[in-house]
Amino acid sequence: MNWVEFLAPYKQVVEELKVKLKGMRPQFEFESSHSPIEFVTGRVKPIPSIIEKVKMREIAKENVEQEIQDIAGLRVVCQFVDDIYTVVDMLRKRNDFTIVEERDYITKKKKSGYRSYHMIIEYPVEMIHGRKMVLAEIQIRTLAMNFWATNEHSLNYKYDGRIPAEIKERLQNAAEAAFLLDEEMSKIKHEIQEAQWIFHRK
């Protein structure tokens, strides 16, 4: 496998989508309205991580592009849970890609405690030899969900996917605490936004 050649369109997609999604924030600021987007990140899945997934799921070489949907990964981080659905609605209205699948791990959290909204999109990228359709995953989550997922991801890496039961339980409790934090913050959303607006004007 020539990885540089294989990953080139994915790199391009991540760069293009980062610009497009990041570009939404200043538009809200220009209109003096609350931006549902706090920040955007993107990455191309590391090669060892792709190889591991291929091996674990016994994916045939010719099916890698179709089966591993998060080689190009974008993350949109929001302040409030409501904002996630605002972003989802805005993404559904776009004409520069098509949505292939949506997974709501917020209303239906994962067993680990993981919460996030996932969108798999098909994005047309113009390469020097023509257009290529590339799958990408957009994860949309709150700051609290992101804090939890980042920490859990590190622990998963540390324990090679076998987190001890006691830590797993603590993580599940932490996931609930994070969700409670999101709920409490949502209840005082307007107060927070007013404060941020005053701060922004100073």
Ligand code: 0O2
């Ligand atoms: P990495 O290192 O972030 O790239 P399946 O698990 O079979 O339903 P699939 O294809 O894994 O299907 O998709 P899913 O579940 O939507 O997960 C894709 C990505 O979501 C993961 O990529 C993670 O980034 C994130 N994710 C899903 N579940 C969890 C979780 O329990 N904890 C954390 N921290 N992240 C999660 P990768 O390839 O697993 O990892």
